[in-house]
Amino acid sequence: QKEVEQNSGPLSVPEGAIASLNCTYSDRGSQSFFWYRQYSGKSPELIMFIYSNGDKEDGRFTAQLNKASQYVSLLIRDSQPSDSATYLCAASMNGNKLVFGAGTILRVKS
């Protein structure tokens, strides 16, 4: 079992819809969680991080964390074709390193 699991997708949503990306982690010692967006051939770009249970909103993005269920999600409202990318979930235990999932491919159709 990988430490951070994501559905590889692709997840296809129509333009304007809500995209829901999910991630589970196995190490209960993980403290912080990050969502990165990676366009093909580019480096990962940080979207959001979260370390407290509950929701954290930033513009069209909402990160959700449930430590009891070891579950992290990212919601993208009003999805745009430019949101089409691979979304990487990562967990950090003590700030020393990030453990990444394999990523979920999101496709937003216009």
Added chain:
Amino acid sequence: GAGVSQSPRYKVAKRGQDVALRCDPISGHVSLFWYQQALGQGPEFLTYFQNEAQLDKSGLPSDRFFAERPEGSVSTLKIQRTQQEDSAVYLCASSSWGGNTEAFFGQGTRLTVV
């Protein structure tokens, strides 16, 4: 600089050749990380520096891989006697001090071993 800078962007090496990849982190960032990303996979941790100290090298796949950051700023990842399985994108990231701070990635070096 404004962001993490890596060079070269692309490197083609013949099998058995030694290569050196450079990372220039964001100014003032204490922590520096190296990751390896194979096609279709998420980045895999290689090693971590806090200033000049290499605190974790548990992800280095073999003793052919070596990383240094002698003055606590620029870092070099060296791969000796490259093999085809070393072909990947090597990403460098830096972050400021703190357990919950986010890491910013450079553009990566795409290494192809032929």
